[in-house]
Amino acid sequence: MKLLPDASNRHSITGYGPGWVSVNGERFTSSLYISPQKGTSIWQCPGFDGLSAEHFDVFADMQPELIVFGSGDRIRFPHPRCLQNLYRLRIGVETMDTQAACRTFNFLAGEGRRVIAALLV
Structure with missing residues (x-):
């Protein structure tokens, strides 16, 4: 699916499909x-299956204020131990499939929210 971002100088997701995500027109397969x-x-x-707290602590x-976690082609929730440091810092984490995370990230970023999309491709 191709997404058309609002006019902005910020980074946004411009497309996605099976095994790829495009950010500002640059395609990523990892x-x-x-x-x-x-x-x-x-x-x-x-x-x-290899996620650990260290993978989320980098954020x-x-x-x-929020991390939108895209868990791949279907929704899968990381173990709570992976997220406990973020929760301690009062950083929210929403889990959804990667395609839904792409759409949600663009919406929240367009509102000027401090959001990060962490996407498994």
Whole structure:
């Protein structure tokens, strides 16, 4: 699916499909995270079954109010131990499939929210 972002100088998800996500027209085929203010980075995680607290802790210093976690082609919730440091810092985490996370991220980023999309591709 191709998404058309509002006119903005911020980073947004411009498309997605099976095995890929496009950010500002650049296609990614590996897991990534995106912040409207800081841009896109490859998320060094081995996939859902290998997730640990360290994979989510990298977001704490970015001080988002919310992390939208895209768990792949279906919704799967990470173990609560993976998220406890974020919760301690009062950072919310919403879990959904990656395609829904892409749409939700663009909506929240368009509102100017401090949001990060952490996407398993």
